[in-house]
Amino acid sequence: MRRYLHDGSFTGFLTALALALERGGADCAIAPQRAAGGASEPELFAEYISAGSDPGRAAAMRELFERRGSAGSWRHARYAFLSENPGSGTALLAYARLLLEKGPAADDMLADGRVRRVHALSAAVGGEAHMFKGFVRFTELADGALYSRIEPEHNILPLITGHFRARLGGFNWVIHDARRTSAALYFKGRLVIAPLEKARLEEDAGEALVRELWKHFFRTAAIKERENPQLQRRNVPLKYRKNLTEFG
Amino acid sequence: MDLQRKLEILADSAKYDASCASSGSDRGGRGAGAAHISGVCHSWTADGRCVSLLKVLMTNECVYDCAYCVNRRSNDVPRASLTPDEIASLAFEFYKRNYIEGLFLSSGIAGSPDRTMELLLEAVRKLRREFRFNGYVHLKVIPGADRTLIDQAGLWADRVSVNIELPTDKSLRLLAPGKTKETVLGPMDRLAGRIAAYRDERRSIKSAPAYAPAGQSTQLIIGATPETDLEIMKLSEALYGKMRLKRVYYSAFVPVSRDSRLPALAEPPLLREHRLYQADWLLRFYGFTADELLDEKHPELDLAFDPKTVWALNNLERFPLEVNTADYEALLRVPGIGVTSARRILRARRAGTLKLDDLKKLGVVMKRAVYFVTAAGKYAGIKKESGEAIKVKLLEHKNPNGQLDLFGRLELAKEGLAATVTGQL
Numbered sequence: 001m002r003r004y005l006h007d008g009s010f011t012g013f014l015t016a017l018a019l020a021l022e023r024g025g026a027d028c029a030i031a032p033q034r035a036a037g038g039a040s041e042p043e044l045f046a047e048y049i050s051a052g053s054d055p056g057r058a059a060a061m062r063e064l065f066e067r068r069g070s071a072g073s074w075r076h077a078r079y080a081f082l083s084e085n086p087g088s089g090t091a092l093l094a095y096a097r098l099l100l101e102k103g104p105a106a107d108d109m110l111a112d113g114r115v116r117r118v119h120a121l122s123a124a125v126g127g128e129a130h131m132f133k134g135f136v137r138f139t140e141l142a143d144g145a146l147y148s149r150i151e152p153e154h155n156i157l158p159l160i161t162g163h164f165r166a167r168l169g170g171f172n173w174v175i176h177d178a179r180r181t182s183a184a185l186y187f188k189g190r191l192v193i194a195p196l197e198k199a200r201l202e203e204d205a206g207e208a209l210v211r212e213l214w215k216h217f218f219r220t221a222a223i224k225e226r227e228n229p230q231l232q233r234r235n236v237p238l239k240y241r242k243n244l245t246e247f248g
Numbered sequence: 249m250d251l252q253r254k255l256e257i258l259a260d261s262a263k264y265d266a267s268c269a270s271s272g273s274d275r276g277g278r279g280a281g282a283a284h285i286s287g288v289c290h291s292w293t294a295d296g297r298c299v300s301l302l303k304v305l306m307t308n309e310c311v312y313d314c315a316y317c318v319n320r321r322s323n324d325v326p327r328a329s330l331t332p333d334e335i336a337s338l339a340f341e342f343y344k345r346n347y348i349e350g351l352f353l354s355s356g357i358a359g360s361p362d363r364t365m366e367l368l369l370e371a372v373r374k375l376r377r378e379f380r381f382n383g384y385v386h387l388k389v390i391p392g393a394d395r396t397l398i399d400q401a402g403l404w405a406d407r408v409s410v411n412i413e414l415p416t417d418k419s420l421r422l423l424a425p426g427k428t429k430e431t432v433l434g435p436m437d438r439l440a441g442r443i444a445a446y447r448d449e450r451r452s453i454k455s456a457p458a459y460a461p462a463g464q465s466t467q468l469i470i471g472a473t474p475e476t477d478l479e480i481m482k483l484s485e486a487l488y489g490k491m492r493l494k495r496v497y498y499s500a501f502v503p504v505s506r507d508s509r510l511p512a513l514a515e516p517p518l519l520r521e522h523r524l525y526q527a528d529w530l531l532r533f534y535g536f537t538a539d540e541l542l543d544e545k546h547p548e549l550d551l552a553f554d555p556k557t558v559w560a561l562n563n564l565e566r567f568p569l570e571v572n573t574a575d576y577e578a579l580l581r582v583p584g585i586g587v588t589s590a591r592r593i594l595r596a597r598r599a600g601t602l603k604l605d606d607l608k609k610l611g612v613v614m615k616r617a618v619y620f621v622t623a624a625g626k627y628a629g630i631k632k633e634s635g636e637a638i639k640v641k642l643l644e645h646k647n648p649n650g651q652l653d654l655f656g657r658l659e660l661a662k663e664g665l666a667a668t669v670t671g672q673l
């Protein structure tokens with residue numbers, strides 16, 4: 001049994017996928033390096049192969065999804081990867097094999113487990129990215145920049161930057177994924193995603209007042225007679241509330 | 249009075265559905281119209297409703313005395329007003345922090361309709377010009393305001409609305425003295441004309457200004473007056489057709505004040521409101537007409553079953569339908585199949601013949617659909633195709649005792665609510 005290990009980057013993942021397609025047997029799998037090298041015992045009879053990061057192979061994989069797949073296949077692949085689900089690598093391997101075999105029609109096989117699995121991962125990531133267009137909360141800093149801290153389940157940061165660029169193009173802002181210690185930094189019209197451990201923050205003097213006004217508005221907007229905490233919890237799961245101003 | 253207190257009063261009086269202030273959010277919070285046009289909710293309140301807009305009144309003072317409204321003149325409530333400056337900067341500060349998607353601005357009628365409309369326009373103009381705000385604005389148009397003022401509304405707002413509130417002129421005269429069919433439909437017609445004219449212009453000149461690009465909506469209060477569902481659906485059909493409205497919202501009447509002209513309701517008719525939303529949905533997305541759903545002999549929607557199921561039971565000769573060959577329009581009419589699952593069926597059957605087992609994976613609600621479809625010739629419903637037998641079966645799923653008590657009804661309503669959300673009617 002072969003395990004192809006990747007470095008966690010998308011290029012690394014696609015390289016591992018390419019190798020698995022070229023050389024792997026029926027039962028091979030793809031996993032991130034850190035999971036294999038972590039606390040858990042390596043499997044006894046598994047053969048571990050570090051895939052490295054090969055831009056050429058990665059590009060060939062992109063082509064596979066775009067050429068052999070339907071209009072949505074490449075997006076599904078990217079999104080499923082961003083899910084960071086432990087099984088996503090192996091699920092994408094099965095999906096890629098199916099695309100090679102069936103071509104664009106594979107994405108129509110909605111009742112097939114291999115297709116459903118990848119579509120479901122992709123939908124979960126797309127759904128969370130959509131939610132975070134609403135859940136990002138900025139704080140105004142003393143220098144006028146806006147700072148937001150998020151802790152999403154999936155790695156959705158790369159999927160929401162475009163939205164905030166269009167919306168807050170006139171400001172400098174930071175969206176900090178504290179769970180992955182990475183941040184989107186938008187400064188003077190340029191956007192980068194870079195590692196960020198901890199941020200030093202000095203709030204603007206007017207910030208507390210605006211925050212209070214918002215909390216007040218939020219509380220007032222609920223109709224007492226119709227309180228429904230269950231419904232509220234379904235829509236704003238508790239795990240997201242820590243970084244939401246109105247629940248603080 | 250400080251800003252915090254003012255906001256409290258004006259957000260408070262803006263949250264009830266039956267007033268000038270209502271935006272008509274679908275109850276249950278997750279209905280398709282709950283979020284504004286982009287579909288982004290920023291939060292959900294303790295009653296489970298989506299928050300996407302700063303929904304506030306400019307003032308809750310009012311010279312009118314509409315029987316159903318909290319802000320009516322004769323009601324003893326604290327009053328407050330915001331200036332156009334306060335409104336604009338509040339909306340901008342909230343927007344910048346991504347608390348909200350935009351502003352929903354309405355007002356009681358303080359002084360004259362013209363003066364009120366002028367101030368509303370000033371607030372939105374400031375927000376757009378001084379703060380360079382590009383977010384979403386829904387602006388209420390004040391009935392009775394001058395034409396030239398009404399015309400300006402769509403230049404600054406994405407969506408405009410005038411609430412009809414009561415379905416007939418007679419009811420309006422009874423409960424909303426000062427309002428008539430003309431004062432409501434007049435501005436609506438005017439706005440519809442503007443929207444259409446600007447749209448034509450933009451077709452030829454791309455840089456022509458946009459006018460209320462998110463269109464026009466309105467709201468009806470349900471259960472405060474004796475109109476039937478048939479009358480209401482006919483009205484909605486006409487509003488979607490002639491007036492080209494984007495949405496009609498229905499709001500179950502909640503008695504906020506005692507008044508001898510109002511019916512004494514034990515509770516707001518929420519289930520009826522819900523059925524109206526479902527029927528409305530069928531008009532807009534499923535190709536149904538009001539006449540197919542209701543007629544003079546059956547002028548009210550069935551509370552026990554959703555309107556599509558009722559229609560299907562009355563048209564059993566069209567079923568069962570073979571999912572591998574039926575066209576899209578026919579699939580949409582099957583209970584348990586919605587827009588999404590109908591599209592999935594079309595897609596999936598290109599890849600191979602569908603079996604009954606596959607349908608569930610495609611999102612079809614088989615509990616309901618099973619009586620109305622075949623897949624590859626196989627049928628798993630009940631043999632004797634009688635509407636009554638199917639009805640009994642459908643009810644059994646919800647209530648093993650076979651009788652539809654209040655609890656059962658609520659369960660049904662909840663299930664239907666989830667269905668509205670996913671579009672699986």
Ligand code: SF4
Nearest residue numbers: 268310312314317320
């Ligand atoms: S006009 Fe009627 S509905 Fe509008 S705020 Fe005044 S009393 Fe309420």
